[in-house]
Amino acid sequence: MLMGEEEVIELIKKELGLPRAFEDAELVPFGKTNLLVTTDMLNEGDDFPPGMPYEAIGWVSVAANLSDLAAVGAKPLGMLMAWGIPRILPFDGVREIAKGMRQCASAHGTRVLGGDMNETERITLSGTAVGWADVPLRRNGAKPGDIIAVTGPLGASAAGYLIYWSKKKDLSELERKLVERFNKPIARTALMHELAKKQLVHSAIDISDGLSPSIYSICKESNVGALIEYLGIPFFPGAEKYAEENGREPLSLANVGNDYEVLMTMPQESFGLACKLAKKHGCELSEIGTVLKKGVLLERDGKLGPFPKEGFAHFK
Amino acid sequence: MLMGEEEVIELIKKELGLPRAFEDAELVPFGKTNLLVTTDMLNEGDDFPPGMPYEAIGWVSVAANLSDLAAVGAKPLGMLMAWGIPRILPFDGVREIAKGMRQCASAHGTRVLGGDMNETERITLSGTAVGWADVPLRRNGAKPGDIIAVTGPLGASAAGYLIYWSKKKDLSELERKLVERFNKPIARTALMHELAKKQLVHSAIDISDGLSPSIYSICKESNVGALIEYLGIPFFPGAEKYAEENGREPLSLANVGNDYEVLMTMPQESFGLACKLAKKHGCELSEIGTVLKKGVLLERDGKLGPFPKEGFAHFK
Numbered sequence: 001m002l003m004g005e006e007e008v009i010e011l012i013k014k015e016l017g018l019p020r021a022f023e024d025a026e027l028v029p030f031g032k033t034n035l036l037v038t039t040d041m042l043n044e045g046d047d048f049p050p051g052m053p054y055e056a057i058g059w060v061s062v063a064a065n066l067s068d069l070a071a072v073g074a075k076p077l078g079m080l081m082a083w084g085i086p087r088i089l090p091f092d093g094v095r096e097i098a099k100g101m102r103q104c105a106s107a108h109g110t111r112v113l114g115g116d117m118n119e120t121e122r123i124t125l126s127g128t129a130v131g132w133a134d135v136p137l138r139r140n141g142a143k144p145g146d147i148i149a150v151t152g153p154l155g156a157s158a159a160g161y162l163i164y165w166s167k168k169k170d171l172s173e174l175e176r177k178l179v180e181r182f183n184k185p186i187a188r189t190a191l192m193h194e195l196a197k198k199q200l201v202h203s204a205i206d207i208s209d210g211l212s213p214s215i216y217s218i219c220k221e222s223n224v225g226a227l228i229e230y231l232g233i234p235f236f237p238g239a240e241k242y243a244e245e246n247g248r249e250p251l252s253l254a255n256v257g258n259d260y261e262v263l264m265t266m267p268q269e270s271f272g273l274a275c276k277l278a279k280k281h282g283c284e285l286s287e288i289g290t291v292l293k294k295g296v297l298l299e300r301d302g303k304l305g306p307f308p309k310e311g312f313a314h315f316k
Numbered sequence: 317m318l319m320g321e322e323e324v325i326e327l328i329k330k331e332l333g334l335p336r337a338f339e340d341a342e343l344v345p346f347g348k349t350n351l352l353v354t355t356d357m358l359n360e361g362d363d364f365p366p367g368m369p370y371e372a373i374g375w376v377s378v379a380a381n382l383s384d385l386a387a388v389g390a391k392p393l394g395m396l397m398a399w400g401i402p403r404i405l406p407f408d409g410v411r412e413i414a415k416g417m418r419q420c421a422s423a424h425g426t427r428v429l430g431g432d433m434n435e436t437e438r439i440t441l442s443g444t445a446v447g448w449a450d451v452p453l454r455r456n457g458a459k460p461g462d463i464i465a466v467t468g469p470l471g472a473s474a475a476g477y478l479i480y481w482s483k484k485k486d487l488s489e490l491e492r493k494l495v496e497r498f499n500k501p502i503a504r505t506a507l508m509h510e511l512a513k514k515q516l517v518h519s520a521i522d523i524s525d526g527l528s529p530s531i532y533s534i535c536k537e538s539n540v541g542a543l544i545e546y547l548g549i550p551f552f553p554g555a556e557k558y559a560e561e562n563g564r565e566p567l568s569l570a571n572v573g574n575d576y577e578v579l580m581t582m583p584q585e586s587f588g589l590a591c592k593l594a595k596k597h598g599c600e601l602s603e604i605g606t607v608l609k610k611g612v613l614l615e616r617d618g619k620l621g622p623f624p625k626e627g628f629a630h631f632k
Contacts, residue, residue, distance in 0.1 A: 005433055008401075008410055008433060011410055011411060012410060012431075012433075015411055015414030016418050028394050030346075035351070037394070037444070038396070038430075039430075039432050039442070041434045043436060077351070080444060082356065083328070083357075084357060084359065091327070094324055094328060098331030098332050102331060102332050102333060111333075113353065114334065114342040114353075117321055117325055117328075118358075119362070120359060120438075121438075124436065126398045126440075126442035128444040130446065132346070
């Protein structure tokens with residue numbers, strides 16, 4: 001019997017006796033603080049498109065896990081990486097993957113501490129990140145009237161991912177730039193840990209699976225609605241251009257995922273300081289909407305409609 | 317270029333800037349104590365032989381990770397599980413795997429807290445276990461004169477594993493018993509946490525990859541030697557019988573791995589109390605030899621020779 005990803009996860013959660021709620025990282029109260037732990041398995045194909053350099057594969061495998069820690073406001077303590085690699089993977093490939101992992105971990109002030117090694121048909125990198133936070137962020141804290149904000153311009157990584165799959169050879173300068181953003185995403189760990197510590201944010205989620213699923217998840221977990229203003233969405237300028245040139249909706253790019261930015265909600269009065277802190281940490285924070293009591297709406301060209309439901313899911 | 321598993325791991329460690337030493341779990345000093353984290357990826361085929369029930373697959377995927385925590389004397393705080401499953405895996409299969417995970421975690425006083433879901437060709441379960449220990453055990457503490465001891469009778473799980481691969485249909489009572497031990501290994505977490513806390517043990521390692529690699533690893537990391545007495549090795553009685561009937565060396569069974577018992581060294585004066593504690597936790601502790609200054613030797617039938625080097629490794 002074939003199942004959708006959500007069905008499979010609901011079944012597993014039920015069997016494991018877990019709450020139905022989805023979070024980016026699991027919380028373990030420990031001493032006077034909390035550990036936050038998360039795992040993310042990435043696979044050749046789905047996550048590493050054809051032609052992606054080995055170093056980028058290493059970088060992304062670490063960034064994907066750190067992005068989950070960012071979403072919960074946790075400061076990273078370290079990472080583990082379980083490798084599944086084909087017997088034919090060249091020596092230099094292994095070296096480049098490890099190099100990319102180290103560079104990414106180091107860029108986020110942390111380290112890959114160890115792992116495990118297995119033989120598989122495709123490259124599979126299953127990472128774990130461990131962090132801590134006195135006041136972790138969750139998806140269920142959004143309140144009507146909150147500002148909805150996102151970090152960083154969106155859509156560039158998705159465009160880069162699609163460029164790999166197009167298998168185009170001679171890339172334009174813009175295309176190279178988009179690919180570069182896909183290859184080296186930055187997880188917002190430092191910013192989010194500070195926002196959590198200062199208790200400026202009500203709820204947060206990483207948008208690795210796309211903007212739309214992230215908005216819907218915050219609304220579901222917090223039992224609220226949302227109004228998103230299209231003009232507020234901070235598309236990466238090149239990404240918008242790429243979308244136009246390839247007959248795509250820019251919004252569909254933001255929904256492809258791989259951006260590893262953070263969607264969050266906060267009271268109006270937090271926004272000014274949050275923007276300053278974002279700048280300090282080298283990224284932009286953009287207001288894209290407001291939390292409502294119910295409904296998930298998009299205002300675009302003066303019209304109001306339901307926010308399109310799309311995003312990345314396995315087993316579709 | 318093809319590589320052996322050890323070469324691959326050495327290359328990765330070098331690129332990640334990690335120490336050359338191997339441990340069962342990585343140590344993260346945290347507050348006044350230490351976190352111990354470990355990851356273990358298991359795959360259909362290598363780790364889950366044909367015909368293995370889904371429930372056992374779930375159980376073993378959890379036990380393998382907890383066994384690494386046992387080796388370092390850590391008390392489990394929780395687990396994560398990243399699933400890679402084929403699209404064709406039946407609904408009931410998913411349910412049974414999750415059920416096995418829960419039962420195993422629960423039998424060890426812990427829980428699977430969450431995870432990740434992916435589509436893969438074969439079943440891949442990549443687990444992470446997080447625990448803590450004030451005084452963690454390491455592989456490098458063995459001292460000449462220490463007693464070498466192991467928990468539990470050895471070789472039964474390996475025999476069970478080989479029985480699956482023999483694809484034999486009508487199993488004898490003994491064969492069913494051996495398969496049952498392979499299906500439901502117990503990690504020695506509670507015993508080892510207590511031994512570590514009471515500082516009775518100098519060094520420890522789990523013997524998931526076989527007795528021989530574990531002995532050699534303790535000797536290498538501690539820069540010591542070992543003398544193992546064949547008659548001291550606590551073979552599971554049925555396993556010895558199975559080995560004889562199938563033209564195998566019992567010792568080669570203990571070297572197949574999958575036992576998830578613990579090899580440890582301790583001062584002579586610790587052994588009595590350690591045995592009592594083992595009994596309290598429902599297992600047997602057996603003395604199998606002595607730590608020497610150098611050499612890894614086996615005494616058998618009155619003859620002394622090098623301890624045979626064999627065990628499980630990928631990429632052979």
